[in-house]
Amino acid sequence: MNDLVYRRETCRLCGSSALKVALPLTPTTLADAYISVEYLHEEQPVYPLDLYLCGDCGFSQLLDIAIPQVIYLDYIYETVSSLGLVDHFRRYADEIAAIIRTPEKALVVDIGSNDGTLLSFFEERGMDVLGVDPARDIARKATASGIETLPKFFTYELASQILNERGPANIVTANNL
Numbered sequence: 001m002n003d004l005v006y007r008r009e010t011c012r013l014c015g016s017s018a019l020k021v022a023l024p025l026t027p028t029t030l031a032d033a034y035i036s037v038e039y040l041h042e043e044q045p046v047y048p049l050d051l052y053l054c055g056d057c058g059f060s061q062l063l064d065i066a067i068p069q070v071i072y073l074d075y076i077y078e079t080v081s082s083l084g085l086v087d088h089f090r091r092y093a094d095e096i097a098a099i100i101r102t103p104e105k106a107l108v109v110d111i112g113s114n115d116g117t118l119l120s121f122f123e124e125r126g127m128d129v130l131g132v133d134p135a136r137d138i139a140r141k142a143t144a145s146g147i148e149t150l151p152k153f154f155t156y157e158l159a160s161q162i163l164n165e166r167g168p169a170n171i172v173t174a175n176n177l
């Protein structure tokens with residue numbers, strides 16, 4: 001353990017402390033934390049990955065939590081690299097546009113917008129778009145490609161800032177999870 005990871009003592013869902021290891025797993029590096037060949041001799045940090053089960057509500061979960069800054073600031077995964085996901089987002093934007101009759105130039109905010117793929121389809125439909133993603137390089141590239149992306153974690157303060165700057169009306173959230 002170090003200051004980059006902390007341990008929960010209660011269930012994320014019901015708050016119970018009746019938690020038992022259901023699947024012990026070997027500590028591992030962060031997902032997508034690839035390194036180049038010249039660093040292969042260096043030891044990478046690993047994080048506990050045991051899966052716990054709540055005895056009260058049955059929810060399975062990790063209790064060892066890497067802090068978000070470790071996971072996301074230099075995150076390298078990009079939406080466009082997942083086969084089929086781009087088409088899914090195109091269809092998803094069509095479905096949302098059909099269900100929600102948005103005013104012209106409505107603002108669509110994608111929290112965890114990654115490379116802006118989903119927002120690009122809303123932009124094609126004439127909406128204003130704004131991405132929020134703490135992955136610095138990905139946010140910079142998305143902005144450079146025309147999808148304005150704030151390189152930040154989504155917080156209450158940031159939500160207030162967006163509302164103040166872009167107006168409370170005409171905002172649609174698009175969560176791609």
Ligand SMILES: [Zn+2]
Nearest residue numbers: 011014054057
């Ligand atoms: Zn529980």
